[in-house]
Amino acid sequence: MHAPPNSFAPRPADPAGGCNPAALCVRKGDQNRGAFVTEDAEQRNRRLDRAVTDCAEGRPQGIDAILELEGPRLLGLARRILIRHDLAEEALQDAMVMVWRKAAQQRQGDGSSRGWIYAILRNRCLTILRDGARLSSLSPDELTSMQEARQELVSDDDWKLLAGKGRLGECLDALDDPARRAILLAHVAGYSHGEISARQGVPLGTAKSWIRRGLASLRECLS
Template sequence: MDGRDEVSRLLARIALQDAKAFEALFTMAADRLMAVAMRVTQDAAMAEDVLQEVFTAIWNRSTAAAPGQHRTLAWLCVVTRHRAIDLLRKRKPEEPLQWRSATGEEHSHDVAAEGASPVEQLLVQESDARLSHCIGALEHDPRRALMLAFYEGLTHAEIALRMQRPLGTVKAWTRRSLMRLKDCLEALT
């Protein structure tokens, strides 16, 4: 049996969903079809996409031959070539990131980063460092009361219970600590 009849025989078995026939056809034809796709697309990834489309179409029986046409390896090469050309036509032209205008000026696209800019990140770090410095300058108990209020969200009454201090003392510590923080941060700016 020659290669021409072998491809037809395998395609007929694949039409019956014979996975072993599909594997045999892939082993027999994939390298040749990949070369055809590469010659047309000049891009390995695109050629692989073409090859995948061709073999998917073969498995799904959407590569039916025209009446009287004998399906051979040459026929599969033509199908692959046409798929590669179709893929190239669908592909949108890529715009380069850098280009020269008619006047010779260099231009480039600039894509904004999703996060904060380096300057913004630096300002946040500096701000955090100043705040840490100012909080560190507070006395221990007033600092703890302030931290419980702002980082744990406790009310004055809850802070007083947790620290076992009078409610008025906790309120005074919180108010004075906030005023000291404000003064300290303003002095560092």
């Protein structure tokens, strides 16, 4: 296994040249003119695929490329979930170490590199959320904000981010809304069956049935 780079620091997008700081900007052409354009999603995804391949083959520039492409968004996601900037930075660094270590497995599989990276970060954030000792210094308002952020982890389009444009995305799209939402709550946001039951306002048996039926449909669709 390749040793991970010593440190990972998210790099904010450069707003020079009028590009929205929230967007990914890349320099094209004459750098002295500061010409920036926003990359389209397809090109960005190809660059992320190459970056993950670099990580799998032990080249630290892979992590640099991931942070250049998605660093501000990744840190923003972690901050929305964890509220505290220090915890968000810790979660992002831990996630990048995991990306580095597991990149070879991702390259052997099939799926969106972007979705895979975001899923690793989300899972790390959820682990920190479950660490009661880690959060003992937070105020009640901060804890409430964290819980609200956790509830918003699964948006209507969340499955598209995680699955990308491959077969998994098509199979998730084919599920009915209750089954898809229950699967995402369980396997993306980390909710227990009981929490899904309470959140969706249905009996526990119904929530379990949604998940069981949805997973069976996914297996059949993917086979």
